[in-house]
């Protein structure tokens with residue numbers, strides 16, 4: 001019998017073509033919107049494998065109904081939408097797509113940093129509103145980034161790419177805080193490991209690149225922003241729930257920090273009346289970090305290969321829970 005693969009969204013063709021070449025029966029969900037969880041469960045019940053992404057809630061409830069799945073292949077580097085512990089307890093391998101989007105996401109972090117430092121999104125809006133006015137020798141002033149200190153929270157694949165950009169463009173000093181030290185990156189970037197509090201105290205730009213876990217949930221909150229420099233820029237391109245959004249808005253209004261660049265919000269989607277959207281030193285994008293043609297193609301290929309190799313060789317090249325494949 002052909003293995004039945006449920007493909008939860010319209011993913012780039014590059015990966016789908018690879019699956020089509022194999023002897024699988026594919027079910028493609030072709031609507032723009034994600035399936036509701038009820039729809040997802042109903043569909044997944046009759047399939048052997050699932051290709052999904054961060055908009056699909058693969059939680060205890062889902063897994064209770066779909067523990068028969070042979071593999072879950074996630075189209076994303078983050079997998080906080082999946083209850084990994086539960087999937088592992090049912091012996092379901094979970095694939096993901098690391099590194100494919102590191103350049104793309106670092107570009108968004110780097111771009112947001114400059115955009116916030118120079119109030120770009122806000123100033124763009126003044127033109128649309130007919131408020132260009134006159135050249136103002138003391139107006140619309142931003143910050144320079146040359147020789148400033150970049151603090152990375154989570155110096156992994158994407159954090160390293162962001163640090164490289166900042167070093168090459170602005171000769172920034174790199175400090176970072178991680179669960180475990182990244183000695184290779186320290187050497188490559190001349191980066192210094194610091195305690196979390198020192199990261200807050202010393203960073204001119206603090207860029208978040210960690211995973212969302214119970215330890216990082218809303219770790220950036222009011223008291224934490226208060227410890228940062230009043231001239232600091234906070235960048236989050238990782239996951240929205242890593243920052244407390246109301247506290248972030250308050251911190252900017254009170255002048256605890258200078259501003260923020262977000263590609264992820266808490267919650268998503270951000271509502272159009274969110275006060276952050278009207279602030280001068282704030283630039284927000286709708287979770288497009290991995291959104292380049294190259295990155296999304298590569299993500300779809302990695303996600304497809306995780307399924308293909310699993311059925312061909314009992315091996316998932318990019319796996320979150322390798323312990324389930326051990327004999």
Ligand code: GLV
Nearest residue numbers: 075076077078290
């Ligand atoms: C996107 O947010 C990803 O995790 O790949």
